[in-house]
Amino acid sequence: MALKVPRHEMPCQDPKERAHNFNEVALGYASETAIEEAQRCLQCKNPKCVQGCPVNISIPEFIQKITEEDFEGAAAIIKQSSSLPAVCGRVCPQESQCEAKCILGIKGESVAIGRLERFVADYEISKGCKIPEVAPPSGKKVAIIGAGPAGLACAGDLAKAGHKVTIFEALHVAGGVLMYGIPEFRLPKDIVQNEICNLEPMGVEILVNQVVGKVTSVHELLQNGYDAVFIGTGAGLPNFLGIPGENLNGVYSANEFLTRTNLMKGYRFPEYKTPVKVGKKVAVFGAGNVAMDAARTALRLGAEEVSIVYRRSRAEMPARHEELEHAEEEGVKFQLLTNPVSIQGDEKGAVKSLTCLRYELGEPDASGRRSPVPIPGSEFDIEVDTVVVAIGQGPNPLVTQSTEGLELNKWGNIVVNEETLETSIPGVFAGGDIVTGAATVILAMGAGKKAAAGINAYLKNKG
Amino acid sequence: MYRVVKRRQLASAPCIVLLEVEAPAVAAKVEPGQFVIVRMDEQSERIPLTVMDFDREKGTITIVIQDVGYSSAMINSMEEGSYFLDFVGPLGVPSEIENLGTVVCIGGGLGVAPVYPIARALKEAGNKLISVIGARSADILILEEEMAAISDELVIATDDGSKGIKGFVTNGLEQILAQGTKIDAIWAIGPVVMMRSVANFTRPLGIKTIVSMNPIMVDGTGMCGACRLTVGDETKFACVDGPEFDGHLVDFDLAMKRLSFYKDEEERAKISKDCDCGKGAQ
Numbered sequence: 090m091a092l093k094v095p096r097h098e099m100p101c102q103d104p105k106e107r108a109h110n111f112n113e114v115a116l117g118y119a120s121e122t123a124i125e126e127a128q129r130c131l132q133c134k135n136p137k138c139v140q141g142c143p144v145n146i147s148i149p150e151f152i153q154k155i156t157e158e159d160f161e162g163a164a165a166i167i168k169q170s171s172s173l174p175a176v177c178g179r180v181c182p183q184e185s186q187c188e189a190k191c192i193l194g195i196k197g198e199s200v201a202i203g204r205l206e207r208f209v210a211d212y213e214i215s216k217g218c219k220i221p222e223v224a225p226p227s228g229k230k231v232a233i234i235g236a237g238p239a240g241l242a243c244a245g246d247l248a249k250a251g252h253k254v255t256i257f258e259a260l261h262v263a264g265g266v267l268m269y270g271i272p273e274f275r276l277p278k279d280i281v282q283n284e285i286c287n288l289e290p291m292g293v294e295i296l297v298n299q300v301v302g303k304v305t306s307v308h309e310l311l312q313n314g315y316d317a318v319f320i321g322t323g324a325g326l327p328n329f330l331g332i333p334g335e336n337l338n339g340v341y342s343a344n345e346f347l348t349r350t351n352l353m354k355g356y357r358f359p360e361y362k363t364p365v366k367v368g369k370k371v372a373v374f375g376a377g378n379v380a381m382d383a384a385r386t387a388l389r390l391g392a393e394e395v396s397i398v399y400r401r402s403r404a405e406m407p408a409r410h411e412e413l414e415h416a417e418e419e420g421v422k423f424q425l426l427t428n429p430v431s432i433q434g435d436e437k438g439a440v441k442s443l444t445c446l447r448y449e450l451g452e453p454d455a456s457g458r459r460s461p462v463p464i465p466g467s468e469f470d471i472e473v474d475t476v477v478v479a480i481g482q483g484p485n486p487l488v489t490q491s492t493e494g495l496e497l498n499k500w501g502n503i504v505v506n507e508e509t510l511e512t513s514i515p516g517v518f519a520g521g522d523i524v525t526g527a528a529t530v531i532l533a534m535g536a537g538k539k540a541a542a543g544i545n546a547y548l549k550n551k552g
Numbered sequence: 553m554y555r556v557v558k559r560r561q562l563a564s565a566p567c568i569v570l571l572e573v574e575a576p577a578v579a580a581k582v583e584p585g586q587f588v589i590v591r592m593d594e595q596s597e598r599i600p601l602t603v604m605d606f607d608r609e610k611g612t613i614t615i616v617i618q619d620v621g622y623s624s625a626m627i628n629s630m631e632e633g634s635y636f637l638d639f640v641g642p643l644g645v646p647s648e649i650e651n652l653g654t655v656v657c658i659g660g661g662l663g664v665a666p667v668y669p670i671a672r673a674l675k676e677a678g679n680k681l682i683s684v685i686g687a688r689s690a691d692i693l694i695l696e697e698e699m700a701a702i703s704d705e706l707v708i709a710t711d712d713g714s715k716g717i718k719g720f721v722t723n724g725l726e727q728i729l730a731q732g733t734k735i736d737a738i739w740a741i742g743p744v745v746m747m748r749s750v751a752n753f754t755r756p757l758g759i760k761t762i763v764s765m766n767p768i769m770v771d772g773t774g775m776c777g778a779c780r781l782t783v784g785d786e787t788k789f790a791c792v793d794g795p796e797f798d799g800h801l802v803d804f805d806l807a808m809k810r811l812s813f814y815k816d817e818e819e820r821a822k823i824s825k826d827c828d829c830g831k832g833a834q
Contacts, residue, residue, distance in 0.1 A: 259773050261591060261598075261638040298640045300773055304577050325775035329787065336782055336806060338813040345776035353597060353770070362623060363597040363770075364817035438809030485774055487792065 096198035097126040104418040108388050111273045111356050114415055115179070120160075123208040127155035130200045133192055138202060141190035143535035144242075146170040148187060148202055155205060164213035167206060168221060172245035173238065173284045173534060175214060176267055178207025179276050180378075181531045182409045214283055220290045224251035229548045232257060232315040234301045234488055237265020238530045239321035239521025241285060242537030243544075248291040250545050255315075257299040259487075260352065265323055267530070269352035270344070272382050274389065275412070278351070302487035307495070307517060316551065317516045317544045320503060321537060324522035325485040329478055330374065334432030339368060339440035343375070343383045343479035350386050368474030371395045372443055374429060375479035376406040381413060383477040384421045392475070395421050400428035400448050400461040426450070426461065430468070432476060443471045482527050489523070502526055509543035510536065516551075518543055554590075554639035557612060559632050563692040567619040568662065569628040570604070576611030578641045584669035585647030585764065585796055588613060589772040591638035592626055599623050600769040602666030602741075602795070603642070604695075613641070616665035616694070622821040643772045644795050647762075651678040653736035656728060657703075658684045658721050658750060660742025664695045666764055667741040672702045674739075680704050682733070684724035686742075690715035721746060722753045735759050740799060744808050751799035761799035765790045767810060782806050 100116040101107070107114050118126065130152040138148045147166050154163035167174045183189075183203035191199030213219075229252045233240045236258035244254045262268050267281045288295070301307070301322075310318050327342035329335050346365065349355040355365030371387040373380050376399040387395045397416075399406065402425050406413060417423075426448040433442045447467035450459040484501045496504040496513035503512055503519040510518045520536030522528055558572035578588060587602045605614035619625045630636075647670045657671035664685045675681040683703040687693040688711045700706045707724040708716025717723050721742070728735070737760040740750040747763040754761045767779040767790050774792035781788050782803040788794065 259640070260771065261640070298638050299577075300640060300643065303642055304581055325773075327775070327777050329777070331787075336780055336787060336810070338809060342777040345770060345778045348770055348776055358817065359821045361595050361597075362821055364814045364821070366814065366817065437812075438806065439813075487773060 094125070094129050096129070096201050097122050097204075099201070099204050101415075104415075104420075107274065108385075108419040111389055113277050114274050115411075117211055118204055118208045120158075123155055123205060124158065126201050127152045127205060129193065130156075131192060137190035137192065138187045138200075141187040142170075143186065143531045144170045144538055146187075146206070151209065152200065152202075152205060155209065160209055160212040161216065161219075163209040165219070167209060171534065172242055172287070173530075174206050175210035175280045175284055176238075176276060177531050177534070178203050178205075178210055180271060180409075180529075182529060184410050186531065211280075214280070218283070218287050220287060221245075221249055223249055223291050226253070227251040227548070229253065229316045230255070230314055231317045231319065231544060231548075232310045233319045233321060234307070235259075235265060235321040235323060235521075235523075236263035236285075236295060236297075237321055237323050237521065237533065238267065239323070239533040239537040239540075240265070240319065241288065242534035243319045243321060243520065243541045244288055244293045244537075245291065246538050246541035247544060248288065248293045250541070252548070254293045256293065256295045257301050257305070258295060258297045259300040261297050262352070263295050263297065269348040270379065270382070272347065272351055272386050273356075274385065275382065300487065302491040307488065307492040307514070311516060316548055317518065319537075319540050319544065320488055320512070320517065320519040320523055321521045321533070322485055322488050322523045323533075324482040324527040326483040327478065328481045328483060330429065330480060332429060332431050334434055334440070335478070337432055337434040337440045338438050339366075339474055340432060340476045340478065343373075343379045343477050344482065346383055346477050347379070347386065350390070356386075356390060365390065366475070367392045368440075369393045370473045371475040371477065372398050372424075372429075372471065372473045373477045373479055374398050375481070376401070376408055377479065377481070378408050378412060380477075380479035381408045381416045381421075383479050385412075385416055385419060387475065387477065388419055388421065396424050396471070397421060398424045398427050398429060398443075398445065400426065401459075402426055402450060405458065424471070428461070428463065440474055440476055441472070443473050443476070444468055445471060482522075484523050484526070492517075500526065506543075509546065510540040511543055511547065516547060518547075554636040556630050556632055556634050556636070559630065562616065562694040566692065567625070567628050568616065568692065568694055570614060570616045570665075571627070571630065572612045572614045573636060573639060574611060575613050575639045575641070578613050578639065579606045579608050579611045582606045582613065582642035583646030584649065584673040586642040586644045587772070587795060588615065588639060588641035589643060589769065590615075590627070590636050590640070592623070592630070593637050596626070596637070597623055598638070598770060598772070600643075600766070600772055600791070602764065602766075604665040604668055606669070613639075616662060618662045621818045625822075640772065643791060645793070647673065647739070647796055649673045649677050654680040654682065654734060656682045656684060656725065656735050656738045658686075658725070658738060658740040658742070659695075659699070660686045660721050660740075660746040661688070661692075662694070663740075663742030663746070663764075664693075664699065667739055668695060668698060668702075670739050671699065675702050675704075682707070682728055682735075684709065684721050684728070686710065686721040686724065686746075688712065720749065722749050725750065725753060729757075737762065739764075744804055744811065747799060747802075748804035751802070751804070755800050762796050763799040763802060764795045765797060765802065765807060766795065767807060768813070
């Protein structure tokens with residue numbers, strides 16, 4: 090019977106309107122809708138959805154609480170596994186995680202687990218969050234480098250275990266990619282800060298403006314009384330294509346474009362003093378979430394035409410489905426099977442056009458993905474005045490290169506023990522994008538939690 | 553929060569102000585050639601400023617700012633006892649200080665401030681130090697006494713001839729070479745056009761010339777590439793690979809174009825507020 094009820098849509102701002110403002114696009118479920126959606130859950134005895142969640146939230150349990158209208162109870166269940174549910178409910182690619190495993194999804198539509206998680210978290214925020222219980226002080230100190238999702242999750246679990254935790258953050262605000270990368274219209278910054286604020290009453294100290302690698306180092310932290318260190322510095326080094334013209338005016342890395350807009354609130358210039366500049370025609374290279382965020386941001390900053398330029402086809406786009414749909418509804422155009430070969434500028438050094446090649450999909454490669462192959466002689470030009478390069482990020486080397494004895498792989502990511510997440514230096518752990526390369530928020534949080542478990546075990550043995 | 557413990561006005565038109573700021577963690581680690589990123593308050597942008605001096609015992613960093621737009625005007629109006637919201641550093645790679653023989657340190661305009669700690673360190677490392685400082689005119693020439701105190705020889709050049717040689721810092725360099733001095737290395741810091749002239753002047757002579765680039769920056773930690781430059785045939789991020797580079801390899805024309813990208817926005821952000829010059833303590 091439950092199968093016949095369709096998945097409940099989430100109300101959204103009208104695409105025409107929202108394409109010109111930075112307010113949140115998806116508006117969230119009302120209580121009645123949340124209860125109805127929760128009733129669709131079959132309460133499986135052996136829930137597959139839990140396995141699909143990188144932090145294994147007890148999904149059927151919290152959904153059951155929603156059907157009982159016990160929203161606070163639902164929140165408490167989620168909080169056992171996740172410290173940032175309002176964030177994850179919004180930004181997780183549920184279609185490839187929890188919702189991908191939902192039994193209802195086989196013949197119909199899976200339960201909207203992400204939307205329900207978000208509903209519960211938002212409800213809890215509106216009522217004032219409860220601070221999780223903290224174990225008695227262990228007398229141990231742990232330093233966490235980087236206040237992104239991995240570091241925050243690690244900090245939360247370590248504080249619960251009674252350790253004194255200090256987070257060292259290079260930027261002037263905690264949150265990492267949640268603050269500088271993901272735009273306001275997808276993840277309101279108040280919500281991020283609210284969830285981060287919950288860590289302080291648990292005894293977590295967050296120090297901002299601390300560039301580890303410059304102002305202090307991993308080895309100094311170990312010498313200065315920290316019993317363990319967690320490195321969660323992420324993948325913050327922008328990749329460029331290395332094509333001619335990439336240093337022209339009007340060519341941004343997605344990191345710069347989004348940092349100016351989100352972290353520095355450039356969209357509110359000149360009230361906020363950081364400028365961000367888009368022209369009339371914008372090309373965004375890449376097709377991941379970062380590319381979608383950049384494209385939709387460009388529209389909101391006043392661009393008339395924004396195109397995603399991607400060398401594969403639509404099926405291979407790595408972005409979250411919902412964002413892809415939202416981008417399309419808002420009028421973002423897609424130049425698929427297309428790859429830029431050079432950028433041309435005018436006499437002032439400003440971008441004026443792109444030269445691209447058409448591609449076709451060839452044989453599947455080792456990973457099973459059909460690799461894009463350029464079509465000879467297919468060059469064509471596109472007129473653009475702004476380019477945003479969103480083709481991925483590498484590991485930021487500030488911490489890794491300043492830490493003697495830290496084993497790295499050939500891409501510069503930190504090598505860890507897969508069980509404990511301990512690095513080649515005893516007492517130093519790492520997780521998130523600095524280990525895996527650019528991935529998702531929830532995977533970073535999962536790694537943070539795993540490392541916290543590893544650190545707890547290490548500190549116990551250390552005595 | 554980072555308290556301004558001392559303010560000294562160095563020039564009035566344009567307004568140039570020296571601020572000594574309490575930032576013990578930065579002061580403990582900073583080396584000549586490095587910089588900080590500051591943000592005055594919640595609405596402010598992050599701007600990079602090269603360190604002019606530091607006092608590890610007092611835990612202070614000295615910066616020198618010239619009024620060129622909204623943010624610098626606001627910072628220049630900060631009184632003693634006021635606070636920076638954010639003060640991040642030390643950033644960038646320190647200068648490579650060693651005993652090279654005879655070195656020439658050139659500071660143009662505001663560039664005298666960042667060249668000062670490098671010159672002092674080079675002197676302490678046993679080099680013979682010749683300094684060339686320049687400005688448009690004598691009244692906006694800064695830190696003359698400080699530079700004189702550490703230099704074996706100080707050459708001054710002003711565009712209008714109101715002090716020292718009439719002309720540019722390159723004319724000062726010509727004068728040194730005319731005396732038959734053998735120069736082992738040059739540090740040149742100032743406006744990009746000045747650094748380009750020095751590099752163009754020394755390239756045919758084969759004198760090693762180091763410049764400190766001042767591109768637009770946002771985070772200052774290598775995560776965005778706003779500060780990228782073309783050096784040789786490579787793209788470099790000035791905030792993590794520099795800010796010092798081999799002046800003979802830097803694409804200065806590109807650097808100048810990139811610096812002008814936000815000109816219109818900078819105008820819009822400006823307030824019709826006159827500099828506080830003359831009112832502040834001298």
